Amino acid sequence: MVETANKERVVLAYSGGLDTSVMVKWLQVEKNLDVVAICCNVGQESQDLNWVKQKALDMGAIAAESVDMRNEYAEQVLTKAVAANGLYEGTYPLLSALSRPMISAYMVEAAHQYGATYIAHGCTGKGNDQVRFETSIHAIDPSLNVIAPVREWDLLTREQEMEWAAAHDVPVPTTAAKPYSIDDNLFGRAIECGVLENAWNEPPADIWTMTVSPEEAPDTPTEVVIGFEAGVPVSLDGKKMSMLDLIVKLNKIAGANAYGRIDMIEDRVIGIKSRECYECPASLALINAHKALESMCLDHDTLHYKASVDQKWATLIYDGLWFSPLKNSLDAFIASTQQYVTGEVRAKFYKGTFVVTGRKSDYSLYQEGLATYGDGDLFDRSKSAGWISLHSLPTQTWSKQQGPKHVQSLSEHEVKQFQIGNTATPVPQVPTEKAKVHVVCA
Ligand code: ARG
Numbered sequence: 001m002v003e004t005a006n007k008e009r010v011v012l013a014y015s016g017g018l019d020t021s022v023m024v025k026w027l028q029v030e031k032n033l034d035v036v037a038i039c040c041n042v043g044q045e046s047q048d049l050n051w052v053k054q055k056a057l058d059m060g061a062i063a064a065e066s067v068d069m070r071n072e073y074a075e076q077v078l079t080k081a082v083a084a085n086g087l088y089e090g091t092y093p094l095l096s097a098l099s100r101p102m103i104s105a106y107m108v109e110a111a112h113q114y115g116a117t118y119i120a121h122g123c124t125g126k127g128n129d130q131v132r133f134e135t136s137i138h139a140i141d142p143s144l145n146v147i148a149p150v151r152e153w154d155l156l157t158r159e160q161e162m163e164w165a166a167a168h169d170v171p172v173p174t175t176a177a178k179p180y181s182i183d184d185n186l187f188g189r190a191i192e193c194g195v196l197e198n199a200w201n202e203p204p205a206d207i208w209t210m211t212v213s214p215e216e217a218p219d220t221p222t223e224v225v226i227g228f229e230a231g232v233p234v235s236l237d238g239k240k241m242s243m244l245d246l247i248v249k250l251n252k253i254a255g256a257n258a259y260g261r262i263d264m265i266e267d268r269v270i271g272i273k274s275r276e277c278y279e280c281p282a283s284l285a286l287i288n289a290h291k292a293l294e295s296m297c298l299d300h301d302t303l304h305y306k307a308s309v310d311q312k313w314a315t316l317i318y319d320g321l322w323f324s325p326l327k328n329s330l331d332a333f334i335a336s337t338q339q340y341v342t343g344e345v346r347a348k349f350y351k352g353t354f355v356v357t358g359r360k361s362d363y364s365l366y367q368e369g370l371a372t373y374g375d376g377d378l379f380d381r382s383k384s385a386g387w388i389s390l391h392s393l394p395t396q397t398w399s400k401q402q403g404p405k406h407v408q409s410l411s412e413h414e415v416k417q418f419q420i421g422n423t424a425t426p427v428p429q430v431p432t433e434k435a436k437v438h439v440v441c442a
Pocket of ligand 1: 097183
């Protein structure tokens with residue numbers, strides 16, 4: 001352990017931006033704490049992290065670290081997200097939610113190492129990230145105290161913050177303030193605020209940096225082959241590579257083909273809906289390729305059951321519960337399903353799309369002999385009629401007992417659909433003879 005001074009210490013999750021730079025000073029001035037600034041590299045695009053570290057030291061931090069977590073993030077976190085097909089509300093690949101637990105764990109480790117009693121983060125009081133940091137920190141070491149300066153300080157506008165910074169020798173950015181709030185890492189980039197807050201506004205072209213627009217993308221498709229072993233992506237176009245290298249490469253290929261943009265309304269943990277834009281080239285491609293292989297390698301029941309587990313997993317991660325008993329148990333279930341998810345998926349990127357064009361696996365449960373309508377059919381169709389009569393026994397019994405009250409003719413049903421779907425065209429009043437098939441109404 002590093003020797004503790006008289007003052008209490010705080011470990012700050014530091015990004016180098018205006019907010020956390022002001023915090024380096026604010027924690028010293030307002031809280032009388034010694035500050036240790038930690039800058040975590042999880043693959044964000046635009047920072048010289050050594051410069052960021054020096055900046056913290058120049059502002060009086062007693063120590064500063066810049067930590068390269070990219071490999072660990074890819075291997076220990078993102079592999080799990082792919083195995084779980086982790087998409088919050090079926091759409092968002094969880095990039096911010098995935099990085100916070102790992103950063104929090106490192107903060108706790110650093111707090112122990114530096115003898116700090118506090119951990120500080122730069123999140124606002126309105127978002128999800130505060131929930132993820134604090135829930136993770138409390139799960140690992142409940143004795144540590146958390147300070148969230150943005151929730152406490154009165155620096156409400158950027159101008160006030162800049163004034164405070166100038167008065168306390170904090171370097172003030174000379175460039176115009178970015179009109180968006182951005183968070184990014186290997187798994188993609190989140191863009192919120194500014195004009196995006198009006199949900200009807202089309203996202204301006206300048207928000208995107210990892211992806212080109214479909215109009216700018218090449219006119220010919222780019223084909224890739226992604227290899228998986230036990231659910232983990234391990235190769236690209238037949239070349240073995242680390243998860244980190246694979247993600248970095250795939251981000252480039254997919255981004256150059258305009259793939260991975262998302263524009264959604266999302267339900268935050270704290271109860272509000274927010275409009276979010278994301279670009280997730282590699283993460284979406286990996287999850288979709290993985291799903292394609294699972295559909296070949298997992299049996300019907302496991303595949304269907306796992307879809308609900310995946311959804312719960314994504315919600316837990318979104319809600320900041322990476323370190324929780326249920327998440328651990330779901331991980332164990334997911335891991336056991338992945339044993340035979342080994343094989344290759346071929347797909348084409350083309351102007352914003354990613355289309356799977358082939359898949360193969362030594363463990364495939366798709367058997368051409370059973371599926372074929374051609375020569376070599378192994379399926380015994382003589383068994384079908386008997387099986388169907390038992391499968392439909394409950395509905396046959398129901399229909400005999402109660403059917404007339406609950407069943408309507410398809411022709412009536414068609415008329416209803418027609419009325420809902422197309423009010424401009426006259427609705428046929430008399431059902432035609434053709435449709436006397438019976439359908440069951442819910
Ligand atoms: N809404 C996303 C999430 O909660 C993205 C958060 C991005 N954070 C940010 N500071 N812009 O996971």
